[in-house]
Amino acid sequence: MQTFSELRTLLVGYGYAGKTFHAPLLCATHGIKLTHVASSQAAQVKQQLGADIIVLTDYETAVQLPDIDLVVIASPNDSHAPLAERALRAGKHVVVDKPFALTVKEANALTALAEEQHLLLSVFHNRRFDADFQSLQHLINSGRLGPIAHLESRFDRFRPEVRQRWREQAGPGAGLWFDLGPHLLDQCLVLFGLPQTISASLKTVRPDATTTDWFSVLLDYGHFSVTLGASMLAAAPSPRFTLQAQHGSWQKFGLDIQEDQLKQGLTPATAGWGIDPQPGLLYLAEQVTPYSTAVGCYQQYYTAIVAAINGKGPNPVPPQQACTVMQLLELAEQSAAEGKTLAVVAAA
Numbered sequence: 357m358q359t360f361s362e363l364r365t366l367l368v369g370y371g372y373a374g375k376t377f378h379a380p381l382l383c384a385t386h387g388i389k390l391t392h393v394a395s396s397q398a399a400q401v402k403q404q405l406g407a408d409i410i411v412l413t414d415y416e417t418a419v420q421l422p423d424i425d426l427v428v429i430a431s432p433n434d435s436h437a438p439l440a441e442r443a444l445r446a447g448k449h450v451v452v453d454k455p456f457a458l459t460v461k462e463a464n465a466l467t468a469l470a471e472e473q474h475l476l477l478s479v480f481h482n483r484r485f486d487a488d489f490q491s492l493q494h495l496i497n498s499g500r501l502g503p504i505a506h507l508e509s510r511f512d513r514f515r516p517e518v519r520q521r522w523r524e525q526a527g528p529g530a531g532l533w534f535d536l537g538p539h540l541l542d543q544c545l546v547l548f549g550l551p552q553t554i555s556a557s558l559k560t561v562r563p564d565a566t567t568t569d570w571f572s573v574l575l576d577y578g579h580f581s582v583t584l585g586a587s588m589l590a591a592a593p594s595p596r597f598t599l600q601a602q603h604g605s606w607q608k609f610g611l612d613i614q615e616d617q618l619k620q621g622l623t624p625a626t627a628g629w630g631i632d633p634q635p636g637l638l639y640l641a642e643q644v645t646p647y648s649t650a651v652g653c654y655q656q657y658y659t660a661i662v663a664a665i666n667g668k669g670p671n672p673v674p675p676q677q678a679c680t681v682m683q684l685l686e687l688a689e690q691s692a693a694e695g696k697t698l699a700v701v702a703a704a
Contacts, residue, residue: 359666362389363449366424368415368439369431370395373453376618377482378430379405381654384623387662388426394418419443426665428480429453433529437462440477444469449476449665454538455685456678458529463682464703467675476665479678482654483539484546486612487632490650492597493547495606501640502602504580509543509597511536511611512590518564531567532586533558534685540584541681542673544575548582550680551575555697556688561589573688576697597636606647608636614652624655679703 365388367374374395382390383405391410393401398411412418415435419427419442427443428451429436437457443450444466456479457463470477483489495501518524523535544551556573560566569588574581599606614630622629630652638647656672663669683703691698 360387360425360662362387363426363662363665364392364424365390365426365428366392366394366418366421366448368394368418368427368429369453370397370401371430371432374428374430375404376615377654378428378453378480380618380621380623381658382428384625384655385658385662387666388658392418392421392424394431415439416442419448420446424448426451426661430480433534434458434527436529437466440466441469444473444475444477447473447475449661451478451480451661452678453480454542454678454681455529455534456538456675456682460679460682460686460703463675463679467679470675476661476671477675478661478664478671479673479675479681480657481538481542481673481678481681482657483543483612484673485653485656486614487630487648487650487652488596488608488610488612488636489543490652491632491636491648492599492606492608494649495599495638495647496547501599501604501606505600505602506581506583507544507547507597507599508583508585508595509540510584510594511540511586511596512594513586513588514591515588516562518562518566518569524565524567524569526566531558531569532588533568533571533688536586537571537573537584537685537688538681540573540586541684542677544582544584545677545680545684548577550702551577551582551700553697553699554684554687554691556691558689558692561587571688571692575684604638604640606636606638608634608648610634612652614654618654624653630654 394415427448430453553576558568559570561570573584597608635646635648660672664671
């Protein structure tokens with residue numbers, strides 16, 4: 357296996373995801389050197405990342421450059437699969453921003469190709485590294501609250517005006533379900549694995565909306581259930597997590613702080629990085645106490661990518677796991693379209 361003292365890296369796309377998440381995290385990771393960016397915003401890229409960054413406008417050519425070891429794809433969702441395929445066929449290790457692809461078929465094909473090429477393929481499910489989610493995971497694993505009855509996981513926003521950007525306009529891979537659904541599904545799968553059934557309602561609620569901007573999805577696990585929800589018209593604050601269990605509950609308001617810190621230009625080296633300013637509350641034995649055990653750590657994702665490529669650790673998000681997220685994304689759309697509860701069957 358080839359090892360790298362420094363992975364020469366191409367970032368494809370310099371929109372919100374590329375600029376806010378990937379570029380600063382790549383630049384902060386030992387063992388990665390961001391050398392190229394594929395973007396139409398050359399002046400902005402060089403101003404923010406340095407004059408020595410090579411900027412290219414042709415995405416398809418960029419992913420096949422011979423002097424690149426790792427390709428990070430943060431372009432619009434409908435380009436994820438074709439660009440990842442070209443990069444893998446060119447012998448590059450690949451990280452794809454969520455969602456992995458547009459369909460399970462595309463995701464499975466990419467997974468098989470990466471295995472055939474003996475290359476790393478990973479999906480950027482960064483919300484596994486949120487402070488509140490890791491605190492929730494620790495609490496569930498501790499057994500402190502006893503058997504689980506229900507978990508509600510929400511990701512709400514208040515944006516009454518539809519923005520003129522691809523995520524909020526009708527088209528393949530657009531809409532709130534494909535934007536936030538992958539985060540919520542991935543977290544649920546990490547906690548509990550595959551549900552038995554799925555029932556979904558996907559709606560368009562803003563007057564000028566042309567794609568999903570509200571959803572509620574129920575995952576049934578037999579002895580307990582999980583509700584995943586998001587809305588673009590949530591002016592009143594709603595809990596990010598509400599866990600109900602036999603011996604008590606845990607509730608968490610407010611979002612993980614790391615995205616806001618990245619938007620402010622902070623890095624994982626900044627004092628106070630990932631520290632949740634609003635701890636969750638544990639309701640147990642008629643007492644209410646703060647309970648937050650973790651610090652947000654997005655930086656661990658790319659550190660793990662470097663280790664995995666060099667044969668020193670596991671892939672932090674293997675493509676097979678991201679394929680399962682895609683399976684549930686598709687099943688939810690089918691459930692909503694047919695108005696039915698659908699069985700979830702493990703992929704062969």
